[in-house]
Amino acid sequence: MAIFARVVDLGSFRAAAKDIGLAPSRVSEIVTDLEDFVGTTLLNRTTRKIALTNEGRKFYAHAVEMVRCAEDGLDELNALSLEPAGSLRVSVPAFMSSSSLATAMGDFTTRYPHVELSVSFTDLPVDLLRDGFDLNIRVGWLEDSSMMSRKLGEIERVLVAGVDYAKARPDPQHPRDLETWDWIRYKQRSNAMEFSSGSGHPVKVAGRSRLQVDSIDALVQYTRRNFGVTVLPRYLVHEGLKEGEFVELMERWRLAPLGIYAVWPDQSRRENLTVHFVRFLAEQQGHSKTQ
Template identity: 30%
Template sequence: MRLPDCEAWAMFACVVEHRSFSAAAQSIGVSKATVSKAVARLELSLGTTLFHRTSRRLTLTDAGQSLAERAARILAEAQAAEEQARDAAAAPTGLVKVAAPMSFGLAHIAPAIADFLKLHPGVEIDLTLSDAKVDIVAEGIDVALRIADLHDSTLRARRLAPVAIRIVAAPSYWDARGRPAHPADLGDHDCFGYTNLPNAIWHFRRGTEEVSVRPAGPLATNNGEAMLPALCAGLGVARLPDFLVDADIAAGKLEAVLADWAGDGVALHLLTPPGTLRPARVESLIEYLSDRFRRSCNPR
């Protein structure tokens, strides 16, 4: 098998771009004779003339015109491959912008970032914590963590770990108001609202039965952790992820109910903008976070 003369194709593409053998040679950093020989070698291999040459003018032949775009693609792909290989071989350096939910970010992402920076001292992290949905493309975010029932998106998404959702209140609240036997019973309870999801509805499923409940109560907030003092004080019911409430459940401060009912399929996802080529610093952080949280949102 005869291999293609990639160097000649690349030099042909440079001549086409600069419309001059001399200018192409200068941009590459070689002599004009080297470029001329490479193009002549390609013409001989193809059995066709690529340029009309005069003392004043250089123009593409019909064959050269038809091959110019392909030559440019060959050059661009080779350059991209080399850049990606250099990035992979070099120690990651530069800035990575990260977005994460507030409570989960404080408890788990911030410590993970600290450990990552110890391993990669050349990397800088700009960490934004917010429970609001961030447009990662518009904001220039490289990596985003989201805890949600993720719908179809143009973003690249990696599901890392499931997140169990608990229906919780203080034991004193359940003792005073009664423990619900069915999700529909929650309509008679003071249920705290999460304002980042306006008009949010709590969904439940058990076997073939599905139930929806619209929460209403004395407290609404844009952060789940902010509900905990009112919950522990016996002022109402909340629907919160396991990493926020399991410690208080274990300590007897909160009690979960309706455990035999499944909620929405919530999980921790890692999101990145569309596209396949990413700098080594971003790839390194993605792999680090994926390994750390792949099985649990509560890594130990």
Template identity: 30%
Template structure:
């Protein structure tokens, strides 16, 4: 049984949400689709799907395998299409969506470098921290930060995103240096609106899921919170791509290193790859190699 074909079948089942719909899309019988997926699970010794009479959903292992499968199939298609892309003329308007802070801090040079290599591509940026429907919004490529769930979109990891717990030397001198997450209850927390505080430290100790942090300043922008921390306003928990410069020049200090939240990722997200325009393909290839395994903002700290 062809492994690549089996992986493609699994991807189709997850995207379509059922064996019958996947079979229709792949022009196969539902029985054969079911056989392929069962063989895949047997080979991996892991259940990938929850099956009910109404729908199919992924297990935790299935979620992880889905993202890995997607990446493998994407790499194979890139290899097959690379020669074709070389001969294609790259031009047109490319619309890119990105998170506000990351876009403002780390995209300008990338965009200038990309445009220098592809001068006939015009770039249009949409910076927002709100997760948008890229198809409805007419976005070619979206940069997203976090742990992505399975979807019909293609996701390609660009770089790791590390999270630091930071405060200014002045604040720590006045309030003391916390030695454990519990100590944060006696400090001022600069809260990022979209962060779930209850999950920040629960992977270290389930009892910490009920940790109550006092936040005098809440904001939906990490730059503002990092700047507030620099001025001695409290403790912030923010990505190093925002806090890295202040950590490097000593304006902020990294604390509770052993309790830092788990790293997440910077991803490129775009619609189905079939007949992908050369402008999108060129941008995806360019960005995927740009930051490397250790981005420059992590090399500073």
């Protein structure tokens, strides 16, 4: 019944199979066995999609209630137990795979061996509910939402260019000096960068761009290869700056740090485990800048 409900929630046998960790053929077989058991067809199948029958729609409501009650039971056990248990699906920006936050997630599973953590590292936009995640890690400035959230830390950002690219141009003294530089754009953020010197009004710079990517890793590589200037988390270019692969520009000008937030549904299916996980991450990060 739980697998049937997951198939309906995610809209396909393949998506449910990936979420659960079974072969699609096995998931289809389980749903067929369930239909044989109850003596009626629950899902109409076509090559492109599935759809609930009238009987399936009625049965689905009870299956969902069964799953919810089971999850509530597990939540209560977790609340009473000193040893968290269960599974969580988490999405994290791909560029944070080498961050201290990612390390803290691994530490959580080491400390609590009865917890199974499935982490999806992606720079593509993720819908928390539609894509079946229990928790998202979001970087930037959090928009108003009905979701629960907690700030975990901050990421310092720096303006960098490849050494050879920077050497071929006059050293910029003001953000407007960068208007004629080649900017490597990151698809998921605004084109305009806002700089502050600590005195006076902030200055926004758009600059020109002929190269845009949807991966922070690609942003690092193109910058290293002297295709232009860009803004990156300091921890990603720390070693490159020490080894002379990158040049930090306009050090007296600052970019606002990016907040790191944990976001989860107001009525999470694993509320106590999710909250326990978020609290652990916050304690590990110590509300300091991520290294």
